[in-house]
Amino acid sequence: MPRFLKLVAILMLFAGSAQALEPRAGWVIVQSDKSFEDLVKAVNAVVEEAPIRIVTQASASAGAKMQGIDIPGNRVFGLYRNDYARRMLDASLAAGIEAPIRLYATENADGTSTLAYKTPSHVFAPYFDEGGEALRALAAELDGVFDSVARAAVAH
Numbered sequence: 001m002p003r004f005l006k007l008v009a010i011l012m013l014f015a016g017s018a019q020a021l022e023p024r025a026g027w028v029i030v031q032s033d034k035s036f037e038d039l040v041k042a043v044n045a046v047v048e049e050a051p052i053r054i055v056t057q058a059s060a061s062a063g064a065k066m067q068g069i070d071i072p073g074n075r076v077f078g079l080y081r082n083d084y085a086r087r088m089l090d091a092s093l094a095a096g097i098e099a100p101i102r103l104y105a106t107e108n109a110d111g112t113s114t115l116a117y118k119t120p121s122h123v124f125a126p127y128f129d130e131g132g133e134a135l136r137a138l139a140a141e142l143d144g145v146f147d148s149v150a151r152a153a154v155a156h
Contacts, residue, residue: 020108021104021114021116025122026118026119026121026123027119028116028117028118028119028147028150029115029116030116031114031154032114032154033112034112034113034154035107035113036072036073036105036107036113037073038113039105039153042152042153042156043077043103043115043153045153046156047077047079050145050152052079052081052084052142052145053079053080053081054078054079055078055080055100056077056078056100057075057078058075059073059075059076060074061073061075061107072107072109073105073106073107073113074104074105074107075104075105076102076103076104077103077104077105078100078102079103079149080101084142087134087138088135088138090134091127091130091131091132091134091138092127092135095124095127095130095131098123098127101117101118101120101123101146103115103146103149103150104117115153115154117150119143119146120140120143120145120146121136121139121140121142124136124138124139
């Protein structure tokens with residue numbers, strides 16, 4: 001039990017301070033004036049009209065809340081579509097481990113939010129030798145889709 005209490009104390013220290021996402025190679029980070037909850041709603045709404053679908057979702061903050069622990073909001077959306085998957089697998093079976101490609105919403109300490117993702121071209125780059133032009137073309141197409149979704153969600 002003392003070990004559990006130490007873990008809870010550590011989590012509580014981090015719960016009060018939201019970290020900002022830092023620029024990283026291959027990432028796109030879009031700041032939003034929306035609250036975290038509004039950004040999550042916007043992502044869901046925008047994807048309904050986009051040429052891609054939400055196929056997975058996960059949220060550490062929602063899980064923590066169910067345990068009575070409050071941490072800054074975060075939600076990972078896995079976006080993809082079956083025809084994208086078939087094209088990817090035709091080009092590179094190994095690239096399949098990267099699907100779905102993730103979009104990451106986070107809550108900032110000031111009440112705003114951030115939407116981030118690794119570009120599909122960055123995600124699939126290790127498989128380009130194997131997947132050739134077909135995988136490069138799919139990645140470029142998906143770069144445009146993710147850019148559109150992220151910008152529309154922030155503007156929605």
